[in-house]
Amino acid sequence: MQQLLDVSAGYVGFALEAMAVLVIAVGSIKSFIAGLGAMLFKPSLHDAIREVWLDYARYLIAGLTFQLAADIVSTTVAPSWDDIGRLAAIALTRTFLSYFLERDLADIRDRRQGVSEAKS
Template identity: 50%
Template sequence: MGGESIPLEAQFNLLASYVALVIECGAVLVVSFGAIQSFSGVVASIFMGSASETAGRQIWLRFATWILLALEFALAADIVRTAVAPTWEDIFKLAVIATIRTMLNYFLAKDIASFDAPLQQPPSTTTRQD
């Protein structure tokens, strides 16, 4: 047929690029969904008159969870993109990006745990004796 054949490595690299793009789109969708959910929660709290610190915490916790998931998707996309014949520069960039995203994940997860802990504790039922 006269067409040039693309080397297998180049085809795999192209496939990996598409897979990484789809994963990155997933990250954008996850953050977008979380933002819409959080914004609607804020608006609903305001209009229903139930805006409180507890409601704000719940909204923040849900949004932070979505952001954590999106960070995982973004890191996965970077790993897929670098997996095919990486150069030392690619490996260095991935190491820096992975370190930053892992630190973000760690501290955000730690914040979520600290914010979520007081909400999980049942109210004290001690009675006061005079």
């Protein structure tokens, strides 16, 4: 039974890590293309680049969430101090990214409300 759990955790962990890589790769490519387009074609460069970075941060957070899930699965089988430290580092990184992303999104929402109220 333990061997089945070990093998299953290995496959699940691998699948979650593959999902993390895929999400981050797709987000990186999409953000690169959007950033390049913003630099070449957008008159308000600062706002356009900020939107690109916020979108990219969402992909990074999603990728880190999959990575965190993979590490949790791996750690449940035979946790070492290295595994626990890695898990803590990823959780901390994800927490900081989420905090700053939410702060930036709130800032953008406030700016948009200010602009729409000024137009009214």
